[in-house]
Amino acid sequence: MNRQSITLYYRKHRKAIVTATSGLLYGGGWSLGHLTSFDIASAAILVLATFVGGYDIAKTAYHEVTNRTLGIKTLVTLAAIGAIIIGEYWEAAAVVFLFSLGSYLEGRTMRKTRSALQELLEMTPDTATVRRDGKHQEVPARDVEEGETVIVKPGEKIPVDGDVVDGESAVNQAPVTGESAPVHKADGDEVYAGTVNQEGALEIQTTGAGSDTTLERIIRRVEEAQEAQSPTESLIDRFARYYTPGVIVLAIGAYAVTQNAILSLTLLVIGCPGALVIGPPVSIVSAIGNAARSGVLMKGGEHLERAGKIDLVAFDKTGTLTKGETRAAASPPRNEEGGKTALAVADVKGFDVAAAEVLSLAATVEEKSEHHLADAIVDAARERPTAVTDGGATVAKADDTTAGRQSVPDPDDFEVVAGKGVVGHADGHEITVGNRALLDDRDIDVPEFVAEYVRGREERGETAVHVVRDGTVIGVIAMHDELREAAPGVVEALRNAGIETVMLTGDNERTAAAVAEEVGIDEYRAELLPEDKQTVIENLQDDGHIVAMVGDGINDAPSLATADVGIAMGAAGTDTAIETADMALMADDLERIPYAVTLSKATRWNVLENVALAVLTVTVLLAGVLTNYVTLAAGMLVHEASVLAVILNGMRLLRH
Numbered sequence: 001m002n003r004q005s006i007t008l009y010y011r012k013h014r015k016a017i018v019t020a021t022s023g024l025l026y027g028g029g030w031s032l033g034h035l036t037s038f039d040i041a042s043a044a045i046l047v048l049a050t051f052v053g054g055y056d057i058a059k060t061a062y063h064e065v066t067n068r069t070l071g072i073k074t075l076v077t078l079a080a081i082g083a084i085i086i087g088e089y090w091e092a093a094a095v096v097f098l099f100s101l102g103s104y105l106e107g108r109t110m111r112k113t114r115s116a117l118q119e120l121l122e123m124t125p126d127t128a129t130v131r132r133d134g135k136h137q138e139v140p141a142r143d144v145e146e147g148e149t150v151i152v153k154p155g156e157k158i159p160v161d162g163d164v165v166d167g168e169s170a171v172n173q174a175p176v177t178g179e180s181a182p183v184h185k186a187d188g189d190e191v192y193a194g195t196v197n198q199e200g201a202l203e204i205q206t207t208g209a210g211s212d213t214t215l216e217r218i219i220r221r222v223e224e225a226q227e228a229q230s231p232t233e234s235l236i237d238r239f240a241r242y243y244t245p246g247v248i249v250l251a252i253g254a255y256a257v258t259q260n261a262i263l264s265l266t267l268l269v270i271g272c273p274g275a276l277v278i279g280p281p282v283s284i285v286s287a288i289g290n291a292a293r294s295g296v297l298m299k300g301g302e303h304l305e306r307a308g309k310i311d312l313v314a315f316d317k318t319g320t321l322t323k324g325e326t327r328a329a330a331s332p333p334r335n336e337e338g339g340k341t342a343l344a345v346a347d348v349k350g351f352d353v354a355a356a357e358v359l360s361l362a363a364t365v366e367e368k369s370e371h372h373l374a375d376a377i378v379d380a381a382r383e384r385p386t387a388v389t390d391g392g393a394t395v396a397k398a399d400d401t402t403a404g405r406q407s408v409p410d411p412d413d414f415e416v417v418a419g420k421g422v423v424g425h426a427d428g429h430e431i432t433v434g435n436r437a438l439l440d441d442r443d444i445d446v447p448e449f450v451a452e453y454v455r456g457r458e459e460r461g462e463t464a465v466h467v468v469r470d471g472t473v474i475g476v477i478a479m480h481d482e483l484r485e486a487a488p489g490v491v492e493a494l495r496n497a498g499i500e501t502v503m504l505t506g507d508n509e510r511t512a513a514a515v516a517e518e519v520g521i522d523e524y525r526a527e528l529l530p531e532d533k534q535t536v537i538e539n540l541q542d543d544g545h546i547v548a549m550v551g552d553g554i555n556d557a558p559s560l561a562t563a564d565v566g567i568a569m570g571a572a573g574t575d576t577a578i579e580t581a582d583m584a585l586m587a588d589d590l591e592r593i594p595y596a597v598t599l600s601k602a603t604r605w606n607v608l609e610n611v612a613l614a615v616l617t618v619t620v621l622l623a624g625v626l627t628n629y630v631t632l633a634a635g636m637l638v639h640e641a642s643v644l645a646v647i648l649n650g651m652r653l654l655r656h
Contacts, residue, residue, distance in 0.1 A: 015100075015103070015104050015107065016104060018052060018053060018055075018056065018100065019053065019097070019100045019101050019103075019104045021052050021053075022049050022050075022052045022053030022054075022093075022096060022097045022100055023049075023053075023097050023101065025045055025046070025048055025049030025052060025093070026046065026049040026053075026090075026093040026094065026097045028045055029042050029043075029044075029045030029046035029048075029049055029089070029090065029093060030042070030046070030090050030093070032045060033046070033090065042089075043089045046089035046090050046092065046093040047084060047089055047092070047093075049093040049096070049097065050080055050084065050089070050092045050093045050096050053093070053096040053097050053099075053100040054076075054077065054080050054096040054100075056100075057073045057076055057077055057080075057096065057099065057100070058073075058077045058080075060073045061073040061074040061076070061077040061078075069241065070241075070244040070245050070248065072244070072272045072273065072274055072277065074244065074248075075244065075247060075248070075268045075269065075271065075272050076095060076096065076099045076268075076269065076272065078248070078268055079092075079095050079265045079266075079268040079269045079632075080092045080095050080096050082261060082264070082265045082268070083095065083265055083632070086261045086262070086265075088262065088265075088632075091262075091265070091632045094632070094636060095269055095632065095636050098636045098637060098639075098640045099636070099640070101640065102274065102640040102643045102644070105643075105644060105647070124141065124157065124159060124193050124194045124213070124215055124216075125141060125156070125157045125159045126140060126141055127139065127140060127141055127159065128140075128141045128144050128150050128159035128160060128209075129150065129151045129152070129153075130144055130148050130149065130150055130151075131148070131149045131150075131151065131203075132148070136151060141159035141160065141193075141209060141210065142209060142210035142211070143209075143210075144159070144160050144206050144209040144210075145206065145209070146206055146207060146208070146209070147205065147206060148205075148206045149165065149203055149204065149205055149206070150162065150203070150204045150205075150206055151201065151202075151203055151204075152197045152201065152202045152203075152204060153197070153201050154169070154197060154198065154199055154200060154201060155196075155197065155198070156196075156197055157194065157195070157196050157197070158171070158191050158192065158193055158194070158195050158196070158197055158202075158204065159193055159209070160193050160204065160206045160207075160208060160209040160213065161190075161191070161192050161193050161206070161207050161208035161209070161212075161213045161214055162190075162191060162204035162205050162206045162207045162208070163188060163189065163190055163191070163204065163205050163207060164185050164186060164187055164188065164189045164190075164191060164202055164203070164204055164205075165187065165203050165204065165205045166187065166202070166203035167186075167200050167201050167202040167203055168184075168185065168186045168187075168199075168200050168202075169184075169185055169197050169198060169199040169200040169201070169202050170182035170183065170184055170185070170198045170199045171183055171184075171185045171191055171195050171196065171197055171198065172195060172196040172198055173192065173195045173587070182198055185202065190207075191204055192213065192214045192215060193208070193209070193213040193214065193215045193216075194213075194215040218292065218297060218586070231301075231302060231305055232280045232301075232305060232607050232611070236273075236276055236277060236280060236611075239273075239276075243273055244273070247267065247268065247271035247272075248268070250267055250271065251264040251265070251267040251268045251271070252264070254267055254626075262631075262632060263625065263626075263628075265632055266625045266630065266631065266632040266635050267622070267625055267626075269632060269635060269636050269639065270618070270621040270622065270625060270630065270635035270636065270638070270639050271618065271621075271622065272639060273614065273618065274614075274639060274640075274642070274643045275610070275613065275614035275617060275618075275639075275642040275643045275645070275646045276611060276614035276615065276618070278643060278646060278647065279607070279610025279611060279613070279614055279646035279647075279649075279650060280301075280607045280610060280611065282610070282646065282647050282650030282651065283603055283606040283607045283610060283649075283650040283653060284301040284304060284305075284603065284607070285650075286650050286651055286652075286653040286654045287304060287599055287600075287602075287603040287606075287653045287656070288300075288301070288304065289654065290599065290653055290654050290655075290656055291596065291599060294592065294595065295585065295586040295587055295589065295592060296583065296584070296585055296586070296592050296595065296596045296599075297583065297584040297585075297586060298582075298583055298596075299582050299583065299584075303565055303582040303583060304600055304603055305600075305603070305604055305607070306546070306564055306565055306582075306600075307548065307565045307582075307583060307596065307597060307600030307601075308600040308601045308602075308603055308604030308605075309546045309564075309604065310499060310546050310547070310548045310564070310565060310597055310600070310601075311498070311499055311500060311545055311546050312499065312500040312501070312502065312540060312545040312546070312547050312548070313494055313499055313500070313501050313502075313547075313548045313549075313550060313593070313597070314501075314502045314503075314504055314536070314537060314540070314547055314548070314549045314550065314559070314563065315501065315502070315503050315504065315521070315550050316503075316504055316505070316533075316549075316550065316551040316559070317481075317503055317504070317505035317507065317512070317515060318481060318505065318506075318507075319551075319569070320484075320550055320551060320569055320590075321483065321484060321487045321503060321515065321519055321521075321590075322481040322482060322483050322484060322487075322515070323481065323482050323483075323484055344376065344380075344479065344480050344482070345359075345376050345377060345379075345380035345477060345478070345479050346457075346462055346478045346479060346480040347457065347462075347477075347478040348380075348475065348476075348477050348478075349453055349475055349476045349477075349478070350474065350475040351447075351449075351450060351473065351474055351475055351476075352474070353469075353474040353475055355475065357474075358467050358474055358475030358476075358477070359377070359380060359381050359475075359477065360381055360408075361426065361429075361431050361467060361469060361474075362377050362381070362431070362433045362465070362467045362475075362477055363377050363378045363380070363381030363382075363408045364408060364409055364410075364411050364424070364426045364431065365411045365414050365422050365423070365424030365425075365426060365431045365433055366378055366422060366433055367408045367409070367410060367411065368410065368411065368414055369414070369416060369422050371416075373463065373465060373479060374422070376479050377433075377465070377477060377479075378408055380477075381406060381408050382406050382407070382408060383406075409426070411424040411425060411426050411431075412424070412425040412426055413425050417434065417438055417441075418529065419437075419506050419529040420434045420435055420437050420438035420441070421433050421434015421435060421438040421465070421466075422434065423438075423442075429469050429470050430469070430470055430471070431467070431468065431469055432444065432466070432467075432468035433465055433466070433467055433468070434465065434466060435464075435465065435466070435508065436454075436466070436508070437527070438466075439466055439468065439473075444468055444471055444472075444473065445473075446466070446473055447473065450466070450473050450476065453476055454466075454476055455510060457476070457478040458508055458510035458511045458514070459510050459514060460480075460514065461480070461511055461514030461515050461518065462478045462479060462480045462511065463478070463479045463480075463481065463507055463508075463511055464476050464477070464478050464479075464508075464511075465477045465478075465479070483515070483518060483519065484588075484590055486589070486590045486591050487519045487590055488518070488519050488520050489591070490590045490591055490593055490594055491519055491520050491521050492520060493594040494593070494594055494597065495520075495522070497594065497597065497598060497601075499597065500522050500545075501521045501522045501523075502521065502522060502523050502524065502525065502536075502540070503515065503516050503519070503521045503523075503524040503525070504524075504525050504528055504533045504536055504559070505524065505525070505526055505527075505528060506526075506527065506528055506529065507526055507527070508526055508527055509526045509527065511526070512524045512525075512526035512527075513526075531558060533558070533559040534558040534559050534562050536559075537549060537559050537562045537563050538562060541562075541564070546564050546565075547563045547564050547565075548563055548564065548565040548566075548567055548583075548597070549562070549563035549565075549566050549567065550567045550569060550593060551566075551567075551568065551569065560582075565582045565583055566582045566583070567582070567583045567584070567585065567593065567596070568583070568584045568585065569585050569588055569590075583596060598656075599653070599656050602653060602656055603653055606649060606650060606652070606653055609649060610646040610649055610650060613642060613645060613646055613649070614642060614646060617638065617639070617642040618639075621635050621638060621639065
């Protein structure tokens with residue numbers, strides 16, 4: 001091993017080497033003094049042990065004093081120097097060694113609690129196979145450019161974020177989303193760097209590489225979250241600024257009264273609030289790391305602690321309790337873009353007008369809308385049987401974008417009425433598509449037989465949309481949004497944890513009641529606009545609830561921002577959700593919500609346990625010192641044991 005290697009090894013393991021050397025010198029000096037008569041040699045070795053172990057401590061203490069702050073290391077340094085001055089060399093060496101050992105174990109433990117980050121970092125391969133100039137080239141993953149095609153063979157890790165353009169496979173997304181089962185990927189599906197391609201070869205068009213991947217954004221957010229202080233940590237830091245000088249004053253006062261230097265030194269050492277300072281950060285960091293591995297992104301200790309107080313969870317309905325994705329009733333289970341499908345047109349009813357015409361007119365004005373209901377209507381219109389025939393055989397129109405599917409013409413103009421529907425013009429007619437509130441706003445009469453049909457569909461949990469031509473209701477389109485299979489179990493799990501639930505939706509009363517009953521949710525609020533949802537959250541908070549809001553992170557932004565804790569669903573690949581949510585579920589997995597809430601509550605209790613243990617230890621030790629039951633070495637040993645105890649207690653959250 002050359003000199004450079006030795007230097008690098010020493011720098012990497014410096015704290016461990018210093019602690020071990022100090023311990024060996026302390027053990028040797030103490031043994032020499034008790035087993036032989038070489039008192040001078042024993043004292044010299046013990047002083048050397050104090051210097052070796054205490055140099056870094058004293059240097060930090062010097063900076064603390066010059067910056068007009070008095071921390072734990074200042075107390076230890078004063079105690080060691082005082083012990084040497086009065087000739088208690090083994091006490092000085094013991095104090096320094098035990099503190100150095102505690103600091104080493106503390107640092108090692110904190111590194112372990114942050115191991116989730118290292119595990120994530122190791123998930124992304126260093127190289128990628130890219131198609132350039134018709135050839136496959138292996139290049140550093142960070143050098144892959146947006147738009148380039150990356151080839152990933154079975155068993156390889158995916159090096160970039162991107163969209164599948166060729167191939168089909170199952171991908172293990174656990175490192176990013178926390179999903180336990182592999183996810184099927186085909187043309188058009190999104191994949192993430194760090195995930196594992198398990199079966200078939202995939203060709204991926206790059207959308208993000210290097211530091212611009214979902215995994216890197218998660219890592220940055222977790223790093224920031226682990227560094228951010230929780231309210232408890234901030235409170236303890238403020239307390240320590242006054243507590244430490246108080247201990248010094250107490251030690252000086254005790255010496256002035258008793259003239260007992262050992263007593264004063266012991267007060268300095270065991271008065272260190274070590275366990276109090278280290279306990280909460282270990283708990284917070286452990287919980288955030290555990291959550292990151294499970295696909296739950298915590299923004300920081302503040303939100304983690306607040307989530308531990310949640311007593312009510314408000315759910316958006318569409319896209320949260322239901323799947324909220326679109327398909328026509330007769331279409332295959334996956335749409336032409338390869339996405340999962342759920343929201344279906346269940347029925348089209350025409351009143352003195354053919355159902356096909358009702359659907360066609362509605363699709364025309366909805367064609368430019370981005371609402372999920374509009375997507376379902378347009379998909380259904382495209383899937384309807386073609387109107388052009390040749391000798392009885394169906395023939396696709398010449399302008400069809402996809403053989404066997406109808407094209408939908410653009411409207412002459414259209415206007416979105418937020419939370420109510422759309423109004424547009426087509427072929428010289430004004431077409432209105434929307435809910436009853438939109439019709440009432442426009443003074444459009446709804447015949448009783450139409451209202452009766454709508455009530456029947458809504459009582460089945462469906463959403464009914466009116467189609468109006470030139471002021472006359474000509475039809476109704478009923479849509480069914482498939483419930484997420486996990487929704488009832490999640491609501492039950494929250495109820496068992498003592499947490500109330502409420503559903504917020506823009507749907508009408510009957511549809512909301514049907515879905516709430518099916519899910520088993522405690523209560524619901526229907527016919528809400530986005531700003532109404534925010535008002536409901538505020539009212540719940542005024543009633544004394546600590547509220548978490550679960551939504552998609554975009555449409556429910558006002559409610560998420562207003563809630564005590566905003567939880568964004570399916571945030572993987574979504575910059576906005578990752579950067580702004582208090583808590584983000586990387587996958588559309590409702591079952592992560594009870595896990596996140598119970599982890600937060602466990603963390604809150606863990607922090608309180610650590611604080612209580614630290615305060616109790618210091619209180620008992622101070623009482624023991626003042627009554628002469630605790631010696632300097634024994635007090636230091638118990639003090640360091642309390643530090644290790646709170647560390648081990650906090651680390652339990654890694655396995656929650």
